[in-house]
Amino acid sequence: MLLQLTIRNIAIIREVQLEFGPGLTALTGETGAGKSILIDALGLVLGARASSDLVRSGTPRAWVEAIFDLTGLEQATDLQAMLSAHGIDLEDGQLILSREIQANGRSVARVNGQAIPASVLAVLGARLVDIHGQSDHLSLLRADRQLELLDRFAGVLPLRNELARLVREFRAVRRELEQLRMRTREREHRRDLLRYQVDEIARARLRVGEEEELVAERARLQNAERLASLATEVASSLDGDEFAPLDALRRAVLRLEELGRLDPEQRGLAEQLREALYTVEEVVRTVRTYAESIEADPDRLTVIEERLDLLRRLKRKYGATVEEILAYAEEAQRELAALETGEETIAELERRADELARAVVEHARELSARRRAAARALEQAMSAAMRDLRLGQGAFAVAFEQPDETGNEQERAAVCGETGWDRIEFLIAPNPGQELRPLARVASGGEMARLMLALKSSLSEVDETPTLVFDEVDVGIGSRSAHVVGERLWQLSRAHQVIVISHLPQIAAFADRHYKINKTVVNGQTETAVHHLEGEARLEELAAMLDGIPVTPESLANARAMVERLERRKLQLVGAGTGT
Structure with missing residues (x-):
């Protein structure tokens, strides 16, 4: 879980520090105030590409630090192995990531004070935080991204990784066999040439x-x-x-x-x-x-x-x-030595290729079967989530495409990719009676944002990433749908720490913690300021989001009524067992 984010000299941010906790945190403010810059800064400390353009004008360097509490991740063997491989020790269960970007473009990444490559920071950051921006909504249109989401839902990533390893080894053995299976005359010619060259040099x-x-x-x-x-x-x-x-x-x-x-x-x-x-x-x-x-x-x-x-x-x-x-x-x-022992090597490699082909086919079959079973469960979960998010009373389906199971095992293994045989595509029918069609041909920008949210909530039980960040998930969403989006985000925050940037009061009102981002001018320079809102200050921000500025008694009363109504709704969800 992200505990604290400190940012210095990033774009229009001179220095801000945010404290985070469990549950749902909302970041609100006017367009251009610097909300997305906060997420960009978080991305930097998680290993995103650094650029000198991000350094605040007139300053020599920018700096970002994120403190994480890894309590509860003791059983995450992949994370523990990654830390051990780089000699990183936890300090009281905490992990401190930092990134410095100099004005000349150079950057330094550190974990608990120890310098590490930015590539390692990126791998570690991806394990700790999942950031979803508008481009991530578009990534939902890609078949490879859809397959990855299905595999995460099915819990088959270890099986898929093992299949990928087998496929790589099988292809390597096949390439070596092809090289060794040169015609006899060519092999002899090559052997004579190599002998002459070796002797000449000797x-x-x-x-x-x-x-x-x-x-x-x-x-x-x-x-x-x-x-x-x-x-x-x-x-x-x-x-x-x-x-x-x-x-x-x-x-x-x-x-x-x-x-x-x-x-x-x-x-x-x-x-x-x-x-x-x-x-x-x-x-x-x-x-x-x-x-x-x-x-x-x-x-x-x-x-x-x-x-x-x-x-x-x-x-x-x-x-x-x-x-x-x-x-x-x-x-x-x-x-020359390989050529002279080629016949024995060919026989040995042929045996190994047969073994690997059998293993590839077996793993691909199992992976496909588990995917199809999980697809039916994902279809049900997504259809329910779509209804909850007011994406219509239509249907969601996972379409499978697979090559014909013809030929011997080696031929079938040869057409198997590292992710298996399956080619899938997510299909939706927004309304009853309509034909299922690919997302790209049906979903609007707002619908894509809600579909991603529906997928994340459906995957919440199997997603091991502790912190989820949604950058303007409400793009293209009207006030009628905002309530259900906020409710879904809050439900998602019961299993994950969730941070959301939003322009909609119905979403921000669900938050357990609320920050307001605004711009100020200090000594002639524009700066981003961050304020933790509680009580009346929070109600005033929600009222301004509802009805604009100046805040009126009526808009303040509406904001208060909305918060009270949503607090009752939270209690209902907890009582029903859907908010825990």
């Missing part, structure tokens, strides 16, 4: 770094005469006769030694110059030795050129560097 006896050494040695041999001349000239210029710099340095050292004996404070000068003398003498010895070592060797130069030519030819064939050539040889050796 005969070259390549060594990493060899080419650079050969290039340097070739440069020395090609310039041997000039190198020797330069070295000799350097040695002669430093120590060629009595007037050379080296003799001058020696004489200067002797004079400074004498100076130091006469003036002890200057003894250090002779030592400094002696170090310089030693350095010059060492340079002279080194260049003389170098000059004597330089010798033109045409035979060696020819050998180097031939070796470099061999390296160039190998690089043209197998890779741009010696490392790439050696890597190619290793890969060729592995492929």
Whole structure:
């Protein structure tokens, strides 16, 4: 459950902090006040894509923190495993997620103070909060989304995941078999080619770094005469006769030694110059030795050129560097080994493919059967929910499409996807006697919002996500339907924490906690302010939502009567066992 949300410097929000509790929380306010920004900020701390555009103008960074109470989720092994995998320890059963977005676009995500990748934060966030915006209502039109909702209702996600694993392994084995089942002539040709390539590279006896050494040695041999001349000239210029710099340095050292004996404070000068003398003498010895070592060797130069030519030819064939050539040889050796043991491997893989095909078919059959059974229950639950949400007295159905069960097990497994054989589509008939049709051809925007709410309420018992957020679920809904939508949200909040952004007082009046969002101007800048409403302040907001501003005694009385009526309705629902 979400306990607290703190937001700093997001869009027009300078700093706000909201406290949440169990049940239904409503966020209301004028359009543009910042209600959806609050949900966007929550999305950020749950791992949504970050953008520097969200950082409040004139500030270096934005920051969001969400505190969750995980009490009651001790048995959620997937969540516990995820936390353990990243070394995250709970603090008094609480999980603190935070996200910082800098003005340059960089972002940092943390869980209980520990930095984690945003991708991990997104997976963790999806387990804690389910946010539904208008785009999510549209996602209900997609067949893959409909199949996922049915599978969640059926409780078959573990079976579906196991089927997906089997299908992936089956396809991998089939691909490997296809590669091994090359025609004999092609396999032999490939084997001969690989043998030649491996032998050619092996005969070259390549060594990493060899080419650079050969290039340097070739440069020395090609310039041997000039190198020797330069070295000799350097040695002669430093120590060629009595007037050379080296003799001058020696004489200067002797004079400074004498100076130091006469003036002890200057003894250090002779030592400094002696170090310089030693350095010059060492340079002279080194260049003389170098000059004597330089010798033109045409035979060696020819050998180097031939070796470099061999390296160039190998690089043209197998890779741009010696490392790439050696890597190619290793890969060729592995492929050669696979070809030479191909017959045994083919037989083994064929046995494995048969086993996997049987497992895929069995799992797909079971998944399909459980889906069809759950579909009948979902149809009944959805039809009832649709009536409650005033979506007409029509019907809801799940249409199935499946390929013919012909062919052997391998052929049937080959046409099975990771989600099974079934292709489904949600159909509705808004009114009795009408033909069932796909949602996209029948449902309006407001109806889509209520259909999503109907699905969430039907799935509430099997949905393990503790917090559900509905961003403007009332879009396209009139005041006549608002009461039943609010009632359904409140019923849903008995099993989940529910947060809803709404413009309709009939929905907000059902809330156990109510926040008003409005804009203010502080020091010439627009800011979002959040107020927790209770008592008369809440009644005034509901009255303003009912009849506009200024609030009149009549609208205030209507708001009070509405709240009292809805409180009685809540008690009736609890007494009937539908609000617990």
